[in-house]
Amino acid sequence: MIASRMHVDEESLLEGLNKDLANLSERVRSSLVLVQSRNGNGAGLVWDDSGLVLTSAHVARRGPLKLTSLSGNSASATIVGSDEEADLALVRGNIAEVTPIERGLSSRLRAGDWVVALGHPWGVPGSATAGIVIAVEPRRDEAGRRLPAVIVADLHLRPGHSGGPLVDSRGLLVGVSTLANGPDVGVAVAVQEAEALYRQRFET
Amino acid sequence: MAERLEQFSDAIADTVAAAATSVLRVEARSRLAASGIAFSRDGVVLTAHHVVEHDEGILVGIDKGEKLAAKFVGRDPATDLALLKVEGGSFPAVSWTSSPSPRVGHLVLALGRPGASIRATLGIVSAVGESWRTPMGGFVDHYLQSDVVMYPGFSGGPLVSADGRFIGLNTSALLQGASLTIPAGTIQRVAKELLAHGKVRRGYLGLTTQTVRLPGQMAERLGQPTGLLIVSVQSKSPADRAELLLGDTLLGMGDHPLRHVDDLVAELGSDRINQEVALSVLRGGETRTVRVTVGER
Numbered sequence: 167m168i169a170s171r172m173h174v175d176e177e178s179l180l181e182g183l184n185k186d187l188a189n190l191s192e193r194v195r196s197s198l199v200l201v202q203s204r205n206g207n208g209a210g211l212v213w214d215d216s217g218l219v220l221t222s223a224h225v226a227r228r229g230p231l232k233l234t235s236l237s238g239n240s241a242s243a244t245i246v247g248s249d250e251e252a253d254l255a256l257v258r259g260n261i262a263e264v265t266p267i268e269r270g271l272s273s274r275l276r277a278g279d280w281v282v283a284l285g286h287p288w289g290v291p292g293s294a295t296a297g298i299v300i301a302v303e304p305r306r307d308e309a310g311r312r313l314p315a316v317i318v319a320d321l322h323l324r325p326g327h328s329g330g331p332l333v334d335s336r337g338l339l340v341g342v343s344t345l346a347n348g349p350d351v352g353v354a355v356a357v358q359e360a361e362a363l364y365r366q367r368f369e370t
Numbered sequence: 371m372a373e374r375l376e377q378f379s380d381a382i383a384d385t386v387a388a389a390a391t392s393v394l395r396v397e398a399r400s401r402l403a404a405s406g407i408a409f410s411r412d413g414v415v416l417t418a419h420h421v422v423e424h425d426e427g428i429l430v431g432i433d434k435g436e437k438l439a440a441k442f443v444g445r446d447p448a449t450d451l452a453l454l455k456v457e458g459g460s461f462p463a464v465s466w467t468s469s470p471s472p473r474v475g476h477l478v479l480a481l482g483r484p485g486a487s488i489r490a491t492l493g494i495v496s497a498v499g500e501s502w503r504t505p506m507g508g509f510v511d512h513y514l515q516s517d518v519v520m521y522p523g524f525s526g527g528p529l530v531s532a533d534g535r536f537i538g539l540n541t542s543a544l545l546q547g548a549s550l551t552i553p554a555g556t557i558q559r560v561a562k563e564l565l566a567h568g569k570v571r572r573g574y575l576g577l578t579t580q581t582v583r584l585p586g587q588m589a590e591r592l593g594q595p596t597g598l599l600i601v602s603v604q605s606k607s608p609a610d611r612a613e614l615l616l617g618d619t620l621l622g623m624g625d626h627p628l629r630h631v632d633d634l635v636a637e638l639g640s641d642r643i644n645q646e647v648a649l650s651v652l653r654g655g656e657t658r659t660v661r662v663t664v665g666e667r
Contacts, residue, residue, distance in 0.1 A: 186374050
């Protein structure tokens, strides 16, 4: 027993932060799905009410695809659009009782901002990992051509995170986890690249 | 709903943004650039010794993306610190803090600028300890280790407290696999020496010694199991002038016992230069005192 803890209803700053973080993860989990393909397991997130799910291109590449929510509902899915360079794919499959994720703006992120990634690393469904944004830098290739925007954060992403959401401190989608080589940093494709893919495929 | 988390996140990003103008990029090696800290208003830049591989053609990158030519001022490999100077440069110099000293569990940020923009990682203070000596014999005021991840190019950048105070300089080179911070007190002391002399001056005797076991009775009487056997004396050195001989065993300097070679290194700081010291020496089975005026190296 800790003697100084007299008032159980009085919440410390850290307890408050813990609670916020747990609530945020809980809320994002309702938009999180498991994506199974012949390439193995990855993550995905519910994009809208029409059954669109956003994931990584490298996860969705080899069908057939099966989507499963954390509450256990599942559906088969087909790929409806992809951007290999940005490692993004949109797939369609109607899973019951899921919530579309709220989208934020990755361009507002600053170095030091808190971010949380959800996915299914090591086969553990709905795992959360948190860290801060290391850098927000525009990327170009050697010819000066613009490359897909990414967010680099000091969190530990594993293969099961691929395609899963990276959210900001308000729980809004800012990126989609992807694979990275090199030092142990978390890399996510910026949400604006997914918006672009969606527009290119569905806007008329 | 996540209001507190949002405030927390904003506070950290604000801290990073406020410190960013004092965190510089240092291009002084062929591979990836590293980081530095604006040390004084007149353009002095603090960085890590191990990231400065060449003394010529050094560039310092500042917040606005500008690159400025810098001159090499000096380095102290023992504490992994180096100073550069941007002629005509003026930066918002940082203010260091050593009090209240960080405690284990405190949130800390490591900042770096290996690229154009500021980069940050967050962690907690893992260990705070007493003064220690680096593998190369440098004296560090206190041990400070954190779990911040030192990404490539972060060496030479600052460790910053949650409220934006600069705690010290981060280096990944002093101990393998550990994120260590050289604290402000050590930085001030070494920087003063580097600005005045271009190096950290050391006391010099002109001796090579090795640790030897003392005879049983002698060890018991002195309360120390080992001493330092002199294996060479440089001619015309302070030790030579004081007529120290090959085969003498050093037992102590002043009141301090000399048990290991490190003990002698520790005794020969810059404050000893030109001072007379009393060495306790074992020669032919008898102890005697030999007075030596310490030189400079």
